[in-house]
Amino acid sequence: MAKRIVVKIGSSSLTSAEGGLNREQVQFFADELASLHASGCQVLLVTSGAIAAGFRRLGYAARPKLVHEKQAAAAVGQALLMQAYQEALNAGGVIAAQILLTRPDFSNRGRAQNATRTIEELLKQKAIPIINENDTVAVDEIKFGENDSLSALVANLVKADGLYILTDMDGLYTGDPRKVPDAERIERVETLTEELYRMAGGAGSSVGTGGMRSKLEAARIAMQGGVPVFVGRISELGDLRAAVDGTGKGTYFTSSLQSLSAKKHWIGFLSDPQGKIAVDAGAEEALLNRGRSLLPAGITAVEGDFHPGEVVEIVNADGRLLGRGVTQYAAWQVTAVAGLSSEEAQKRIDIARIEVIHRDEWVASTNVKEAHANE
Ligand SMILES: Nc1ncnc2c1ncn2[C@@H]1O[C@H](COP(=O)(O)OP(=O)(O)O)[C@@H](O)[C@H]1O
Numbered sequence: 001m002a003k004r005i006v007v008k009i010g011s012s013s014l015t016s017a018e019g020g021l022n023r024e025q026v027q028f029f030a031d032e033l034a035s036l037h038a039s040g041c042q043v044l045l046v047t048s049g050a051i052a053a054g055f056r057r058l059g060y061a062a063r064p065k066l067v068h069e070k071q072a073a074a075a076v077g078q079a080l081l082m083q084a085y086q087e088a089l090n091a092g093g094v095i096a097a098q099i100l101l102t103r104p105d106f107s108n109r110g111r112a113q114n115a116t117r118t119i120e121e122l123l124k125q126k127a128i129p130i131i132n133e134n135d136t137v138a139v140d141e142i143k144f145g146e147n148d149s150l151s152a153l154v155a156n157l158v159k160a161d162g163l164y165i166l167t168d169m170d171g172l173y174t175g176d177p178r179k180v181p182d183a184e185r186i187e188r189v190e191t192l193t194e195e196l197y198r199m200a201g202g203a204g205s206s207v208g209t210g211g212m213r214s215k216l217e218a219a220r221i222a223m224q225g226g227v228p229v230f231v232g233r234i235s236e237l238g239d240l241r242a243a244v245d246g247t248g249k250g251t252y253f254t255s256s257l258q259s260l261s262a263k264k265h266w267i268g269f270l271s272d273p274q275g276k277i278a279v280d281a282g283a284e285e286a287l288l289n290r291g292r293s294l295l296p297a298g299i300t301a302v303e304g305d306f307h308p309g310e311v312v313e314i315v316n317a318d319g320r321l322l323g324r325g326v327t328q329y330a331a332w333q334v335t336a337v338a339g340l341s342s343e344e345a346q347k348r349i350d351i352a353r354i355e356v357i358h359r360d361e362w363v364a365s366t367n368v369k370e371a372h373a374n375e
């Protein structure tokens, strides 16, 4: 089967501090993508650069800071960005397709499935989907802001074989090389440690946004989804191919986790939990080590007002997150049967299935999106 890869290009690689697109750079990246595409790879591009490309055209002297100004700049810049990619890719006979996404497009299962279907069709028709955040509608509280996490979610959504985060630095260093001249490059990361998070700093230029910190966060999301990640720079012809072949200028993050089924992936990473169910030690053992479903008997407490079919978090007696699952009960029903045997529970309320969470709709916390401790 063809390799499926997601490439993310940051604003710092496409634009300059003065704003506007660097057309030569766009052409360079387009050629690299087209060459991989021609060799049979399925390629998806997550690209930043809309705000940086558009602000000068609108008359701002520097990248704006206010949300509505950034959104206005993105509205102008996104069109310029797509036009530049269209032209650069068309030169190599490749069709470019624009996809703009926001966070709810992942957390709402129906929307996520729609986006996946569209992407699958585009790949089947041999187009390159070009994805960015839908900046003009994304409100502050749910905004990705940087595109690193967006690219990791896309990589998980399409079950990519690899995520390639391209930036202006050739990998993760022991400190920001712009500030720590003797910082050394880390070639390979198998586990994300607190120490690595401490080494990673913010953006390196006035057009970049997330810096190495958000790239580590993206690596964490992708690794949990079973997708290996490369963070680095491509500057010469053939560098992207080298990165895909494992000899790129950058840092490789490996993943030992299995990729999840589409449904479990959605439960673990993308869904928006509507409540919490606390369980006792017996249920914890059954869920984590014995592959069992959650029954009423093991439930000790309920939080939130959820409905059947929604996702809830499961915590143990100490409040530690154990995982997430789809509840078959409403919150009031769980409260009514908490701690009861299955027989008693069925007498107490009218329910179709005795499992509160079925094991096929349960994902343990090793595979669950969890806010990083430092955030
Ligand atoms: N430990 C580190 N190793 C490498 N780069 C780092 C580190 N900490 C911070 N950085 C900065 O992260 C920058 C890349 O992120 P960013 O500016 O957001 O780029 P992009 O627009 O490509 O996402 C680099 O230019 C570098 O200055």
Ligand SMILES: N[C@@H](CCC(=O)OP(=O)(O)O)C(=O)O
Pocket: 009, 010, 011, 012, 047, 048, 049, 050, 051, 052, 074, 132, 133, 135, 145, 146, 147, 148, 207, 208, 209, 210, 211
């Ligand atoms: N969606 C925004 C992304 C902003 C941004 O700077 O992201 P990045 O370069 O990935 O740190 C844009 O296109 O301008």
